[in-house]
Amino acid sequence: xxxxxxxxxxxxxxxxAGVSLSTVSRVLNNKPDVSEATKTRxxxxxxxxGYSGHRFASNLAGGLSRTIALFLPISESGIRQLILDFxxxxxxxxxxxxxxxxxxxxxxxEIEIHNTIxxxxxxxxxxxxxxxxxxxxxxxxxxxLPFVMIGRCKDTAxxxxxxxxxxxxxxxxxxxxxxxxxxxxGFITYGKGLWEEGYTYVRLTNGAFKEVCKKSGISGFMVxxxxxxxxxxxxxxxxxxxxxxxxxxxxVYGEFVPSIELALMKHxxxxxxxxxxxxxxEDKTAHQMSPPLTSVTFxxxxxxxxxxxxxxxRILLKSAYDISPKQVLINPVLVNRKSTTRLLVK
Amino acid sequence: xxxxxxxxxxxxxxxxAGVSLSTVSRVLNNKPDVSEATKTRxxxxxxxxGYSGHRFASNLAGGLSRTIALFLPISESGIRQLILDFxxxxxxxxxxxxxxxxxxxxxxxEIEIHNTIxxxxxxxxxxxxxxxxxxxxxxxxxxxLPFVMIGRCKDTAxxxxxxxxxxxxxxxxxxxxxxxxxxxxGFITYGKGLWEEGYTYVRLTNGAFKEVCKKSGISGFMVxxxxxxxxxxxxxxxxxxxxxxxxxxxxVYGEFVPSIELALMKHxxxxxxxxxxxxxxEDKTAHQMSPPLTSVTFxxxxxxxxxxxxxxxRILLKSAYDISPKQVLINPVLVNRKSTTRLLVK
DNA sequence: TTGTAGGCGTTATCAG
DNA sequence: CTGATAACGCCTACAA
Numbered sequence: 056x057x058x059x060x061x062x063x064x065x066x067x068x069x070x071x072a073g074v075s076l077s078t079v080s081r082v083l084n085n086k087p088d089v090s091e092a093t094k095t096r097x098x099x100x101x102x103x104x105g106y107s108g109h110r111f112a113s114n115l116a117g118g119l120s121r122t123i124a125l126f127l128p129i130s131e132s133g134i135r136q137l138i139l140d141f142x143x144x145x146x147x148x149x150x151x152x153x154x155x156x157x158x159x160x161x162x163x164x165e166i167e168i169h170n171t172i173x174x175x176x177x178x179x180x181x182x183x184x185x186x187x188x189x190x191x192x193x194x195x196x197x198x199x200l201p202f203v204m205i206g207r208c209k210d211t212a213x214x215x216x217x218x219x220x221x222x223x224x225x226x227x228x229x230x231x232x233x234x235x236x237x238x239x240x241g242f243i244t245y246g247k248g249l250w251e252e253g254y255t256y257v258r259l260t261n262g263a264f265k266e267v268c269k270k271s272g273i274s275g276f277m278v279x280x281x282x283x284x285x286x287x288x289x290x291x292x293x294x295x296x297x298x299x300x301x302x303x304x305x306x307v308y309g310e311f312v313p314s315i316e317l318a319l320m321k322h323x324x325x326x327x328x329x330x331x332x333x334x335x336x337e338d339k340t341a342h343q344m345s346p347p348l349t350s351v352t353f354x355x356x357x358x359x360x361x362x363x364x365x366x367x368x369r370i371l372l373k374s375a376y377d378i379s380p381k382q383v384l385i386n387p388v389l390v391n392r393k394s395t396t397r398l399l400v401k
Numbered sequence: 402x403x404x405x406x407x408x409x410x411x412x413x414x415x416x417x418a419g420v421s422l423s424t425v426s427r428v429l430n431n432k433p434d435v436s437e438a439t440k441t442r443x444x445x446x447x448x449x450x451g452y453s454g455h456r457f458a459s460n461l462a463g464g465l466s467r468t469i470a471l472f473l474p475i476s477e478s479g480i481r482q483l484i485l486d487f488x489x490x491x492x493x494x495x496x497x498x499x500x501x502x503x504x505x506x507x508x509x510x511e512i513e514i515h516n517t518i519x520x521x522x523x524x525x526x527x528x529x530x531x532x533x534x535x536x537x538x539x540x541x542x543x544x545x546l547p548f549v550m551i552g553r554c555k556d557t558a559x560x561x562x563x564x565x566x567x568x569x570x571x572x573x574x575x576x577x578x579x580x581x582x583x584x585x586x587g588f589i590t591y592g593k594g595l596w597e598e599g600y601t602y603v604r605l606t607n608g609a610f611k612e613v614c615k616k617s618g619i620s621g622f623m624v625x626x627x628x629x630x631x632x633x634x635x636x637x638x639x640x641x642x643x644x645x646x647x648x649x650x651x652x653v654y655g656e657f658v659p660s661i662e663l664a665l666m667k668h669x670x671x672x673x674x675x676x677x678x679x680x681x682x683e684d685k686t687a688h689q690m691s692p693p694l695t696s697v698t699f700x701x702x703x704x705x706x707x708x709x710x711x712x713x714x715r716i717l718l719k720s721a722y723d724i725s726p727k728q729v730l731i732n733p734v735l736v737n738r739k740s741t742t743r744l745l746v747k
Numbered sequence: 748t749t750g751t752a753g754g755c756g757t758t759a760t761c762a763g
Numbered sequence: 764c765t766g767a768t769a770a771c772g773c774c775t776a777c778a779a
Contacts, residue, residue, distance in 0.1 A: 062519060062771095063519075064771095064772055064773085065772075065773070066772080066773095074749075074750085074753090075749065075751080076750085076772095076773080076774090077749075077750060077751080077774080077775085078748085078749060078750075079773095079775055080775085081749090083773090083774095084774080087633055088748060088749085089748075089749085090748060091748090093748085093749085101495070105516075107516040107519050108773095109772055109773070111458075111461055111466070111522045111771090111772080112457075112459040112461055112755090112771070112772030112773045112774090113773055113774075114457050114755090114773090115457055115458055115461060115754095115755045115756065115757090116754080116755055116772075116773040116774040116775080117754090117755065117773085117774055117775070118764095118773070118774060118775095120457070120563035121777080125504070129489055129493065135481060135482045135485045136481045136482065138485060139481045139484060139485045142485075142504070143475055146504045146505075146506040147475065147507075150505070150506065155503050156503065156504040157501050157502065157503060157504075158471070158488070158492050158502040159492075159496075160489060160496065161493075162494040173409075173453055176457045198536075198771095199517070209637070257583075264778090271496060277501075283686075283690075284658070284690045284691060285689045285690060286660050288691050312630070313630050313659035313660045314659045316663055316665070317659055317663055320663070320666045320667075321666075332667075340629075343629035343630055343631045343632070344629075344630045344631060345630060345631045345634050410755095410756055411756070421766045421767075422756095422758090422766085423758085423759085423765070423766060423767080423768095424764090424765060424766075424769090426757065426758060426759090427765090429757090429758090430758080433764095434763075435764070435765085436765095439765085448778080454756095454757090455756050455757070456757095457755095457756080457759090458755070458756030458757040458771090459756075459757050459758070459759090460757085460771090461755090461756080461757070461758090461770095461771045461772065461773090462757040462758035462759075462770075462771055463755070463758050463759065463770085463771070464756085464758055464759095553765065558752095603755085654774065697773075
């Protein structure tokens with residue numbers, strides 16, 4: 056198949072439809088004051104001659120660039136699986152609005168962010184890996200660029216975000232354990248150490264765990280681990296040796312489980328007969344484990360998609376500055392599968 | 402800190418430096434015919450008043466958009482870890498050239514690709530998840546957009562790519578096993594079944610495995626698996642039950658190993674005392690396993706970066722059409738760690 | 748309801 | 764070596 060090399064412009068559309076440029080532009084931007092008749096006629100022409108717009112020109116002339124930035128700081132640690140889920144979700148969603156995604160992975164000093172925005176011509180941004188106190192937020196607010204966070208910072212007043220209700224996640228997981236009779240519970244959380252609370256969810260999960268344990272008389276043992284196989288095994292080992300009465304383990308990522316299980320097997324322990332496990336993870340992942348994991352839902356791809364969706368819809372509603380911030384806290388649900396069981400009285 | 406809201410344009414630079422727009426534009430684009438003196442003066446002014454360019458305007462006027470597309474078709478299967486490595490590598494590299502990355506994850510019919518390119522204003526593209534016969538390639542060639550593949554299609558004449566030399570990877574892995582005395586070798590490869598050879602690397606690895614086995618008198622047992630924990634365990638089970646003499650396993654991804662190990666432990670087998678393992682994987686991953694994996698290097702992040710690098714350098718060299726295609730085949734290296742050992746004669 | 752003119756920030760083509 | 768000037772494709776007043 057051979058493609059015409061020349062771009063189809065609104066001028067072509069206008070000529071073909073027998074109207075002026077501005078009229079075409081109006082229907083393009085859904086402005087009022089265009090008769091239904093011409094509107095449909097123009098749309099048909101666009102369809103026929105294959106008009107597909109030029110976002111750069113549009114943006115130059117004062118319109119939208121239909122492009123959002125995805126700020127994704129790289130770091131060695133970080134759960135790759137989860138990150139890709141967010142990215143793919145956001146990308147898919149953006150495409151459905153005919154928006155483009157600009158991936159930005161640099162370290163980003165304030166000035167760099169400013170320049171990026173200035174010369175990237177973006178309409179908004181998604182912040183990934185949001186930290187409790189995140190320098191990017193001030194900058195974005197100063198510039199006045201609409202943005203939504205995946206995750207949360209400390210003071211979210213006036214900010215937009217999509218996040219999982221991590222406190223609730225911990226609560227329902229522990230409630231489930233309690234119902235099954237487990238009172239000695241290990242918790243493998245994320246981080247280089249328990250003091251590493253740069254991420255809000257780490258602080259929230261750790262805090263919630265401690266709190267629920269205290270309130271419910273659970274004997275909890277918490278250990279931090281990075282995302283690699285070796286670290287997870289060591290974390291599990293620590294639970295087994297330092298809190299040998301443990302009968303249930305809660306962990307923040309389904310992907311950790313094979314490594315956890317490995318450490319357990321070394322001690323001759325099976326899931327769930329000897330030890331029960333709950334993971335906070337994507338259903339898909341939980342489902343594909345063996346045994347299938349009892350899990351608290353963490354719909355990461357959907358969350359990425361949602362972040363893009365609310366951002367773009369905000370951008371599209373240009374009368375924007377009195378929009379109240381949309382803060383989406385995903386309500387976690389426990390799905391009972393095969394990795395947990397009632398504690399047998401010995 | 403407060404930022405000026407107005408954009409700094411080349412006009413500002415020109416006025417400030419006491420020259421015309423065109424002169425500024427010339428130094429911006431490294432054109433000849435500008436005296437060293439004015440060149441440095443202009444550069445200083447740009448630095449001082451914080452000029453950072455407007456890629457959209459530049460592109461409109463006939464310059465580069467300094468943006469490349471990253472075509473990443475989503476599918477349920479596919480090793481997320483690996484994919485993110487490619488993406489991050491490419492992104493990092495692009496940023497070092499002041500290029501932007503546009504993520505494109507839709508399914509992409511020919512027309513969609515064409516439209517995407519037309520209205521995205523990109524200078525080039527990286528193709529991820531390249532298939533043996535990949536519809537995107539024809540389209541891109543027709544349009545005349547420079548692109549480089551990560552992976553390979555069938556007929557690579559005239560095409561640019563970055564790929565691992567998978568045949569060699571298999572060879573050196575099996576050679577290593579042979580040296581250690583292993584002659585009954587299992588191979589866990591990727592795919593829904595052995596007939597699923599849509600990806601070149603699957604065909605290459607599977608083919609190479611068969612060939613080397615035949616030539617070297619290895620008794621090989623090959624089994625395909627998708628990337629999830631459950632599937633990998635089942636694949637391992639099959640090897641253990643259907644080819645119980647197996648003393649060594651070769652697999653294409655380090656991330657598979659915890660699940661493989663789990664299946665082995667169920668049969669009371671340890672790595673490496675009972676069974677040796679080699680994975681084709683990123684050094685980092687191999688290093689973080691327990692025991693650290695003997696691996697064939699698969700520098701995925703570096704490959705993504707390299708793809709972006711050669712693409713962008715090609716774009717920057719505008720006298721481009723007599724450039725001979727750059728085809729990079731990464732030479733795999735075996736790194737001996739702790740997951741392989743000499744076969745003891747019983 | 749529709750058309751006209753000016754401009755967005757940059758590059759390319761000409762003249763000087 | 765340097766400076767005007769006309770595009771690039773689109774949007775937004777303002778005019779009709």
